[in-house]
Amino acid sequence: MLKAKQYKSGVKPIWCPGCGHYSVLNAITKAFAALEQSPEQAVLVSGIGCSSRLPAYLNSYGFHGVHGRALPLATGLKVARPDLNVIALGGDGDGFSIGGNHFLHACRRNVDLVYVVMDNEVYGMTKGQASPTTPEHWQHSKLTPHGPEVRPFQPCALALAAGAGFIARGHSGDPNGLAQMLFAAVKHPGFAFVQVLSQCVTFCPEQVQWKEQVHAESVGTDNPAEAAHFLHSDDGFAKGIFYCNPRTPWPLPHDSQATDLREGFRL
Template sequence: MSSVVTVEKRKVNDYKGDERPTWCPGCGDFGVLNAVFKALSEHNFDPKNVIIVSGIGCSSRLPFFTDAYGFHTVHGRAMPVAAGIRAVQPDMPVLAMGGDGDAFAIGVGHLIHAIRRNLNICYVVMDNAVYGLTKGQTSPTAERGLATKATPQGASDPAVNPLLLALATGCTFVARGFSSKPKELADLITRGIAHEGFAFIDTYSPCPTFNTVNTFKYYRDATEDLPADFDPTDFNTALQYAASEDPLYLGLYYQAEQPTFEDHIRNNKPEVTSSAMTVVESLFDQMS
């Protein structure tokens, strides 16, 4: 007589942690957190088999509020930590969370190489154009001239376009979401987790405390869904829409199948022969 094990469908609440979110009232990160819960429940993951890595900042507190394994790293270093975890836990989903300052300033060097290696990680960036944790100086995604409490003279540099950055670096899954549209964002995260390779999801997540310009209303007026007939396999069209400033498009811009970093490691793993071990042992003997 065979034994059939039925896995009960998990609910959103199964992924919530004991800690209550400490974000300011009205913070866009609440919507992102709910979208993450929804995406995890869609995959029906066991919470203890989910790993969420973050950097530093308001958005990087997200792992604290889940029942997954969370790893709160240092500023800008979520990518190398997530890469190391993925290398030793290839069968467990690894998500990374961070803000626009964490991702596109101190962490941008790690991000570029994580993308070009096509690490099997889903990275959700909560983009609000400011460093909220350190009281609102402008971030790399702030438009030139944006004035905040900590940058009253206005941002002096042109803004980074996260989508163009990801596409130009060879990212195999590039999307943009909005925390005020959690259903659509949850769908993007669900697809990003399922993607074989690096999934990059830039997410408008307004900061009501330190950015009074890029508000929920601002993004509702400025954004538009990608056309229904949009082809996410067309790289050149993805570039064209990613460069658009009016409107700012939401949805999946680009997806491609490419060998992952794990594929390369698996296919190029060197064999250790007995003769090679003899050489190593001889070297140890010389040093002892």
């Protein structure tokens, strides 16, 4: 049985001091230790952005993909290698902007993988521009001097509407609670979405206050109507497992195999 820190690769992270992603990294190692899995059993697949550097910091298999495409890569990998524990990772820009459509269809398709989005409401790697989850009146970027002036994306509500069977929100201020949430997400059969409020103290110093704003909620329903009611009145700072309703993951088992199909179409 490995200790949590033994899942780290030894590569020194280049995230800013104070970044919430360190906490997510530690939560993942703690969840792996609790799962008692060997590093070779897991694959971490990411897109582009600060958070997408995470696979390099673990000694599991990793795939640092292209912008917004963590989910299609992870889907293909899981379908080809169902024996592996596949975790897709990324940030709010990567996952909800360029990768937004993949997010919706990953929820709908329900492949057995976990998707962790480290949401700091900003494009940090490119020095602080508004992302899909940036608050409407956030004025810290010269590109949007009056704020984005559009309502932020609601990832959990969208995940529910798109058909995700496991929806949760954690906070980087509570890596132990987040580890427990990730443990449950990995155990969940099907697509599991975990949004993590992960502060960017460099470009959004106001997010230091998140630790005062985050509050635990014990919703944990398998009823989509109850989950929808909760998520539509959510202030964005509730943490917990909001919805858990397992259904058979895709691809579904069939009697006929692809080889049989080839036989049927042989000329």
